[in-house]
Amino acid sequence: KRDVGVYVGINPSSYFDLVVDYMNHSKGFEVHSHAMVGNMSNIAAASISHLYNFTGPALAIDTACSSFLVALTQAVAAIQDKRISGAVVGGASILATPHVHQLSRNAGICSSTQHTKVFDQEADGSVIGEGAVVVYLEPLTEAVRANKHIYGVIRGTAVNNDGYSLGIMAPNPQGQYEVLRAT
Secondary structure (H helix, E strand, O other): OEOEEEEEEEOOOOHHHHHHHHHHHOOOOOOOHHHHHOOOHHHHHHHHHHHHOEOOOEEEEOOHHHHHHHHHHHHHHHHHOOOOOEEEEEEEEOOOOOHHHHHHHHOOOEOOOOOOOOOOOOOOOEOOOOEEEEEEEOOHHHHHHOOOOOOOOOOOOOOOOOOOOOOOOOOOHHHHHHHHHHO
């Protein structure tokens, strides 16, 4: 047993849509129960804990595009508070169907130029993307003591919500400034 936490920043998967679509168009096809359970966001964290016998918290965190950073902040706080000795922190976004792209475009969320212009006056939307990352965190003193290779040191994290802005998808510059200052 190890008191390692698992924090996964994850959005609902569109992969299950493919399973249901296949089921609806294939006569006699029976969906195994793992198809449902394996597509539940909370199972991502729980299955890692189960596999490695980690006894710390196993959390799936969905805050849209900030999910991984919020998961990372939660894990760092738990390590600093000595609630856990280490943490596996992951983030994943997999778009298995075109639905998210279509709906985002229809809602005016996507950039007309397909380029994200962060903190730019000419920013006109987001670019929807996929990716995955997993890191292992532990106190720096423990990594040094164990003579482990250190890839990076986290000096600060912070989470906030911008509050009111021009729209739910539009950043509030003051809110962005405040979270950067807090970090």
